[in-house]
Amino acid sequence: MQTTAAPAPPPTLADTVHRFARLPVLAIAGVVAIAHLVAAGLGRGYWFDELLMLVLGRDHLDWGSADQPPLAPLLAALMDAIAPGSILALRIPAVLATAAAVVVAALIARELGGDRRAQVLTAGAQATGLWATLAGHWLTPYTLEPVQWLLLCWLLVRWVRTRDDRLLLGVGVVAGIAAETKFQVLLLCAVLVLSVLACGPRELLRRPLLWAAAGIGALLAAPTLIWQALHDWPQLRMGPVVVAESEALYGGRWGVAVLMLVGAGLAGLVLSLYGVVRLLRAGELRPYRFLGVTAVAMYVLFVVITGRPYYLDGLYGLLAAAGAVGMQRRREARRGAGTGEPSTRTWSLSWVAWPGFTASALLAGVLLVGAPMLVAPEVPEGIVAKTAAAFRELTPEQQRRTAVFGQSYIYAAYVDGYRERHGLPPAYSGNRSYGYFPPPSDDIDAVLFLGSDPEGLRPHFTDLRRVGDVGEDAGLWLATGRNGSWSAVWPQLRTLSVG
Incomplete structure (x- = not known):
């Protein structure tokens, strides 16, 4: 008796991977790099957190310190050894990290099924984020962290699509390096695991290479965690200090809640909010729902504990990518999935997208020009x-x-x-x-x-x-x-x- 094969599941948005929009995305990243290099070289002096990184790396390099893992101080020491006293040289790693985040955000959009336009929209949103614009040329841990979180998200998104377990080893390496930059990545990893347990794909947690990756990450993070343990965990005692400073500097919990949203930038905020909705509700993005849950949970946690406004900066690019792909989906629905004939009545967002990005770029430009004025040597x-x-x-x-x-x-x-x-x-x-x-x-x-x-x-x-x-x-x-x-x-x- 002849059997018929089960029908293939309907294609999802992430089943089709478009070519990487290399030229426009790299052009945006190049503009970001040049703009931040110019801002970095205006010669108005060090940002005070940069001075701490320089002192830690140059004079007191160790596996840890009271509230800073060693990666940023190590980079500061290396750049100062290459070009002693040069503020521009000191800031090159930060500029490269800020520009690289633009590329990684676009790659996330591509993995989610984003076409050329979606990738460019995502790159533009990452490039014009207000916090990234303000601090993107200061060599500090909070400037190096976003590209690390985005790399972590890209590896996970790509794994969901390809099931290539070798990517999970990369997750461990990136998480370990991120832990040597800022400790918030440990919370991110914990929330990611809980979100996968709640939403799937639970298969991820059964992969042996994931636990090998966890071992790699723990091994890389061990030196700074051992330093903390030997010094009675000063980082854990920073919680009340951060709350008090946030009350004074940002208006407390509600101020942090607002500034965490504003920090995404004008275009980034719109795309990120739409991206959260898409990750939580869109059927074709169901395998990635755990990322939307993670983003919401991290936002709520950081507001509840009254963190700092930049704590969520590493997730804006992911959410913007989901939002940009959602806009692409609407375009495809209007065009009948490429037939040229409308098949679904949906409102076009194109008439607001590009003017919105223009306004976002102008706002970021004004902030970038004004950022050096915050440093009064x-x-x-x-x-x-x-x-x-x-x-x-x-x-x-x-x-x-x-x-x-x-x-x-x-x-x-x-x-x-x-x-x-x-x-x-x-x-x-x-x-x-x-x-x-x-x-x-x-x-x-x-x-x-x-x-x-x-x-x-x-x-x-x-x-x-x-x-x-x-x-x-x-x-x-x-x-x-x-x-x-x-x-x-x-x-x-x-x-x-x-x-």
């Missing part, structure tokens, strides 16, 4: 110059016995970033990463304190007097007569809060 230089002037007022013998101490890591990083120009010794601080550096030697019995509140020093020194001002909110105090060993004093000066 005369402020840290002026602070360090006034600190140096006060230090020179001391006798040569007193100078040999006095350490410069910043109340916050920002002040200490200012001093370390510019100290060679002003003849100052290395700075110390009890704040954040500085608090886990070695204390001064015991022949140092005095401190030139830079900050706003020196009361934390009073129990440890017999005399504390003001010797100068460095700005509206900060002054200089000289603390003399240390009354305990540094090994006893240093842990009491250690703090994670900047304020």
Whole structure:
């Protein structure tokens, strides 16, 4: 008896993989790279987080620090070794990461079935994201992180389509490197696993190479996690600090909720919101639903815990890709899937898409031009110059016995970033990463304190007097007569809060 084969399942949007839109996507990425290189080279000085990366890498490179894994400091040290003192050279890795994120976002759109237009729309959305525009040329962990998250998403999307388990090994490598950049990727991976359990494809969790990848990722992340464990997990104690800073800087939970959306940019926000809807509801994207659930869960988590507005920056490109493919689906429905005759009555979004992208690009351009204005080199230089002037007022013998101490890591990083120009010794601080550096030697019995509140020093020194001002909110105090060993004093000066 002749049997008939079961009918093939209907094709889905991701069954057809279009050619990579190499020329337009690489052109957009090239424009992004050039624009950020120009912004990076305007010569307005370091962003304060860049100074911390430079100090960590150049002077205190280790497997970890209080709130920073070692990758960004390592890159800062390498670039400074290649071109000492060059801000432009220091920022090249950040610029490359920002431009690469544009390409990876477009590749995600391609894997989801996106045609040339969808890939270009996705690339444009990633290129004009407001947070990426603002910080895309600063060498910081939060600038390196987005391309890593997007690579992770691209590998997973491609695995869903191809079932090529070798891709899962790449997931492990990328996740491990991302953990050496910022710790939020550990939360992302946990949420991804839970989303796969809830939505599928559960087959992913039965693949041996996935667990081999987990081992690779754990092995790569182990050095910085071991450092954290040996130092009593300071990163876990950063939670209340982040909440307090978010309250002061961003307006608390609701401010973070709004800024996390705004950070996607004008075009990115529209495409991302549409992309979430498509990932959660579109039948042809059912295998990728776990990514939509992950994005929503991460947004809710970061709002609930009052994180920072840039925490979601690595998922905008994925969501924009799903939204751009959704717009493509509408076009195909209007055209009868290529027949040229309308088959479904749907509203065309083309009349708003390109003007919207033009507005988004203009807004990003204005922000990129204005971003260097946020870095006012005369402020840290002026602070360090006034600190140096006060230090020179001391006798040569007193100078040999006095350490410069910043109340916050920002002040200490200012001093370390510019100290060679002003003849100052290395700075110390009890704040954040500085608090886990070695204390001064015991022949140092005095401190030139830079900050706003020196009361934390009073129990440890017999005399504390003001010797100068460095700005509206900060002054200089000289603390003399240390009354305990540094090994006893240093842990009491250690703090994670900047304020």
